[in-house]
Amino acid sequence: MLIGRKIKSAVFGPLKLRLPLPDRKISKQIAGKKVTAVRRRAKYVVIELDSASLLVIHLGMTGRLGLFPSGTPPAKHDHASWLLDNDLEMRFNDTRRFGSIQVFDSEEAAAEFFETLGPDPFWAAFSAPYLADLARGRNLPVKSFLMDNRIVTGIGNIYASEILFASRVNPTTSVRELTPGQWLKIVENSRIILTAAIACGGSTIADYVNSSGEKGYFQTKLKVYGRDREPCPKCCEPIVQVRLGGRASYYCPNCQPDVRPRKTKKKP
DNA sequence: AGATTCGCCTGAGAGC
């Protein structure tokens, strides 16, 4: 659909996304180039153009790329469009503007940008020894660790809670407390849960939709996320919500016992 | 330096 097409022109809107959008000069640089390949790295869509340019689009929370017949009236929150030589327009729509669009003029520049990212959960490099190694000497909650895209990409806030529930690991546990067996469970459950979520088209919590504009339905299968005070699906103990790294985190205190050394707690 | 918090942004939902 996109590969082999020539980009006749590129137009970027005035509003800033997470990063400022490319300027007119860069629009001109893109014009006339042909799409040679499309790939994905983490939440980035990487569109390779000829003469080693790369268009790198991050979808953020609500970003979507779509193809439309040229002349289709722009939708609310459209921020960029690329007119193709087959009279279709690729458009980037992003309600919450947490996405980004970057243009790199060499494979090396893009590689440098991407090299800080950790592996995808499905890569062989994502393993229990890999995690244990990076965790060595550190002291932060395992949930925050899993959400760090320098460690691993693709585990967001919802799935971090679910993966830890499936692994029976308390999200507040410091990474230095985890055993090799727990790291292995986390690796295995990351793959199991993400596979299931992808099959369902993801989780639609509010207004999020996929590239076809459809909602995912994995949210109906979430075991703990968003279920503060509801009974645990395994043991019926009420699920607890805590805030870690500024993000809501959910767990079952019975299935995921807190094994941290006693911490001073204020008594009521 | 590592750990933690903040801020970006819109829309949904709650409460008045």
Place this chain on the structure above:
DNA sequence: TGCTCTCAGGCGAATC
């Protein structure tokens, strides 16, 4: 009805 307030999330920047 219509206002205001709170919350959600990825992730870099700022701060501790």
